Amino acid sequence: MAFPDDRRYTDQHEWVQVQGAAGSPTVVRIGITDHAQDALGDIVFVQLPDVGESVTAGAAIGEVESTKSVSDVYAPLSGVVAARNDALTDAPETVNSDPYGEGWLVEVTVEDGDGDPTAALLDAAAYQALVEHS
Template identity: 50%
Template structure:
């Protein structure tokens, strides 16, 4: 069974969003997503300063099974990327909500979080998919 953390926002593309200070958020892929992908061997992330839009592909995750796009669940400017994933992409498998985070965004507006699911909604969304 996939771990779903309360207090986070979730997208239908299986990304999570954690609210940080002010209008900043941290983004990664969910436990469910990393479990479906299998052993992750490479992560391509956006660059700091990139302007991204909700629903756009912002990078990719390569596993032994497949390559999958990372879709931004929010709109804004990328303010940080997790460079640890360059040398240790397996952190996405071992700690998807912690050390396996992918990038941080300064939101264009608080409304960026409006279309995302809470933990209970995401749990219901993924129940039929496991």
């Protein structure tokens, strides 16, 4: 199971990666983790928020449907949806095959002021420990 250390994680099994150079506002890319896609099984449908939609940290922003179940995807940070991975409409299984790459879900513009907006999220080691002890 992969736990890339170039991103942050939530206890709900989403990952967040800052895009581009640090600054204000910051754009982050969000997806579900390798652990999450493995637990879900074969993903057959992904519902994503619209570009321009405001999202609130901790609130559901979409759904991932697999042959086993339907799971909510939660916003790790508050902001405005800047982009969505529309390629998943025709190829939702990309989330299974490449969860940390082409299987990303949305990009969100967050107002971070000073500092890293992802600092409060789990680092790779903490997320790995969470997964291994659950």
